[in-house]
Amino acid sequence: MSEWFTAWPWWVGGPVFGVLVVGYWKLVGFPIGTSGSLGRVTDVVSDRESAKAEAALEDPDALAAALRAATMEQFGADAVPAAGSTTPPPAALTSTGRPPLPWTAHLVFLLGMGVGGIVATSLRGNLQLTTSLGQSHATIFGTGISAALVLLGAGILIGFGTRMGGGCSSGHGLSGCSRLQPGSLIGTGAFFGAAVAISFLIERVL
Amino acid sequence: MACPMMADCPLFPMFGTQAFLRVWQINYCEAAYQKCVRFEMASEGCHVPPTVLPNGKHLPVLQPGRKEK
Numbered sequence: 001m002s003e004w005f006t007a008w009p010w011w012v013g014g015p016v017f018g019v020l021v022v023g024y025w026k027l028v029g030f031p032i033g034t035s036g037s038l039g040r041v042t043d044v045v046s047d048r049e050s051a052k053a054e055a056a057l058e059d060p061d062a063l064a065a066a067l068r069a070a071t072m073e074q075f076g077a078d079a080v081p082a083a084g085s086t087t088p089p090p091a092a093l094t095s096t097g098r099p100p101l102p103w104t105a106h107l108v109f110l111l112g113m114g115v116g117g118i119v120a121t122s123l124r125g126n127l128q129l130t131t132s133l134g135q136s137h138a139t140i141f142g143t144g145i146s147a148a149l150v151l152l153g154a155g156i157l158i159g160f161g162t163r164m165g166g167g168c169s170s171g172h173g174l175s176g177c178s179r180l181q182p183g184s185l186i187g188t189g190a191f192f193g194a195a196v197a198i199s200f201l202i203e204r205v206l
Numbered sequence: 207m208a209c210p211m212m213a214d215c216p217l218f219p220m221f222g223t224q225a226f227l228r229v230w231q232i233n234y235c236e237a238a239y240q241k242c243v244r245f246e247m248a249s250e251g252c253h254v255p256p257t258v259l260p261n262g263k264h265l266p267v268l269q270p271g272r273k274e275k
Contacts, residue, residue, distance in 0.1 A: 075233075
């Protein structure tokens, strides 16, 4: 069995990813995305603040005051009648659609990715702890502290780009492209194109 | 063309409850829903918090991140 798992063939990996993307969408109601899940875990504090804000909107008077202030801010004071003019306050606001998954569910998803990787590697029969990133990486970036600094810088750039672009390779590349989202198609073309170009450049120069 | 998601948006009927709030419907839901942040988020399959306005700002009741005193 381990022979079969020496490498995952494209005709296995592709359909599995397809089922994963569609299945996640249908079951959870939101597109799958690794950075999005990581963001939900790291944003747990602000999410709690957001929940408090939503709870505050259940007060019709507070909601009316908030809508008045927001309208005034967006469209100017002339668009809003003077305070004190009596109009019935609006009913409380409620969310639509499915509620978002709790941060713990996203944490389980992220942990599952690690466990899945360990299981897949075990099935290939070569599970072992290693600090090596391969000969090519060592040749280009060295080893030890220099390699660690390169990884740190790369990680910061990826994190920055992912936040700025609103998603990563799984969110845009898998979920977004499969749903033909224009932003995801452009974003995926941009970051994969840049990655290929930089790889060729490094190979030629170094 | 009006916003195709207005039937599911809790803010759309809210903007019809008072005359001065109609300005939101006129400027976003009916005239330019493509620039509505709520529409963008819903189109991307994201959960749309009820506190988010079409312009992307949160209703100034208790903004996320603001500490309670």
